[in-house]
Amino acid sequence: MSIPVAERTTYREVFSAPGFAALFATSTLTVLGISLQILAFSVVVFEATGSSTWSSAAFAAGFLPGVVGGLLLPSLADRWPARPLIVAGSEVRLLLGLLLAVLAARSSVAAGIVVVALGALLHPLVSAAQSALLLRLLEGDRYVLGRSSFTVTSMVAQLAGLAVGGLVLQALGTFAVLVLAAGMHGVAVLVGVLGLPSIPPSGLREAWSPGETLRGYRELFGSRPIRSLLLLWWTPFALLAGVESLAVSYAGHAGAGGLATAALMGATPFGAMVGTFVVGRVCRPATREWLVPVLVVVLGASLLPLAAAPGPWAAALLMTVAGAGLAFEVGGQAAFRDALPPGRQALGFGLLGLGMMTGQGLGPLLAGPLADLSSPGVASAVMGLLVLLAAPVLLAPRR
Known part of the structure; x- marks a missing residue:
């Protein structure tokens, strides 16, 4: 069968x-x-x-x-x-x-x-x-x-x-x-x-x-299902990009050596790679969708202990877990594809990519000054807290 x-x-x-x-x-x-x-x-x-x-x-x-x-x-x-x-x-x-x-x-x-x-x-x-x-x-x-x-x-x-x-x-x-x-x-x-x-x-x-691209973006963003999925993607990615930008600074404050510094820099993409592979390959479609809110919470919560400035290897482990939380996006891919109108698929993914690139620039601009006012660990924890505070709003349309 x-x-x-x-x-x-x-x-x-x-x-x-x-x-x-x-x-x-x-x-x-x-x-x-x-x-x-x-x-x-x-x-x-x-x-x-x-x-x-x-x-x-x-x-x-x-x-x-x-x-x-x-x-x-x-x-x-x-x-x-x-x-x-x-x-x-x-x-x-x-x-x-x-x-x-x-x-x-x-x-x-x-x-x-x-x-x-x-x-x-x-x-x-x-x-x-x-x-x-x-x-x-x-x-x-x-x-x-x-x-x-x-x-x-x-x-x-x-x-x-x-x-x-x-x-x-x-x-x-x-x-x-x-x-x-x-x-x-x-x-x-x-x-x-x-x-x-x-x-x-x-x-x-x-x-x-x-001007057609901008008009198309406006129409797509006006669709509540598409808008909710875009914001769900953009916000955690932007905030985690801010944490990534502090990796070298965190290593410097912790007095980390070259190997530990490299581990901090590669922790988030490594976690995202492993998490996405596991969720995509092992989980069934219904399980992936169920995991979306769980993984968003994991992403934010795993950054909170960084406020206590753990050692570089412990911090790298926490950032790896946060990166794995990015696998939540696997559970939204089918919904985003199905929400796009015919003839507008490329435009929809262009809008998704535009928001991701913008977030990669805005996240570090938020995290950097916070780190200067406090410390890289505290700023990273604030990024995680913002993910958790935004999660109920971002996930509400799914319910």
Whole structure:
């Protein structure tokens, strides 16, 4: 007797879907390339200027322009075929990556920041195209598991990018890391050309205008089911991003060594990776939905003991548990997909990504001053308390 997809799905079934493995590979290669690029260019800028401000600006240039791109471009992904958009995005990343390597070798800091910003500006369009294609490739619970695999791999790729980049940086220098990053995008081009299916768009046909994305966002956010799911995603992610931004500061206050500092920096993404994999692979759909409020509470509550300034390894364990709480988002993926109107799927995921990027910027802006007024541990605990205080409001629509 066969068991319906909604009841039992495996990663093997997901990866056997035509086109999914290629989409997964292009996304992973892109994340790896971006992680390597940001790491190496931040080092280049600091070595050239000796300024933490310039180095931070180089890091921010890899993310903040994506907010602008996210406000204007994702609606195009509902009109244009996903395959050429994804391939073109990798081609642009390849060219910009090679140009950045040349500029970095000449210590052209300002021009390099512009190049990094251009890549970040276009990223929301490519990301929306990937999300739209994923919806066409996978159905039912296969979609939920496929979506969660992207989350897990994004965390793994970020950690691997930092690790590989650090080794290559130490052995061969920044130029080699930047060339390696460009090479990742070059491989993504080949994978996209050879493996991605050609599927026509399912969205609107009339002419596109720059204000269409904002109008579409306004309509989507006006839908109570969509709005409640977006706020449920955005708020804990933003507050936990504030905690992540304090990892180095916490390590400094605790007098942690290099290994403990690395553990603090990697604790949240590691916890998110493990939590998302377990919830996505082990739990049935109904269990994932039941776990949403439980995991939100786990996320907030596990940060409260940081107010007592435990040692760095204990703090890393608490932050790992908080990161695992981010797996609550797996339980909302099917509901968000089903709430999006036809022809607006890419736009919906563009709005989701826009809020996530904005939250990653606002969370640290809130946590940093709190840490200066008190301590990194107290500020992290306040972030957890805010998650718990917001939870009843965020979870109320589910009831």
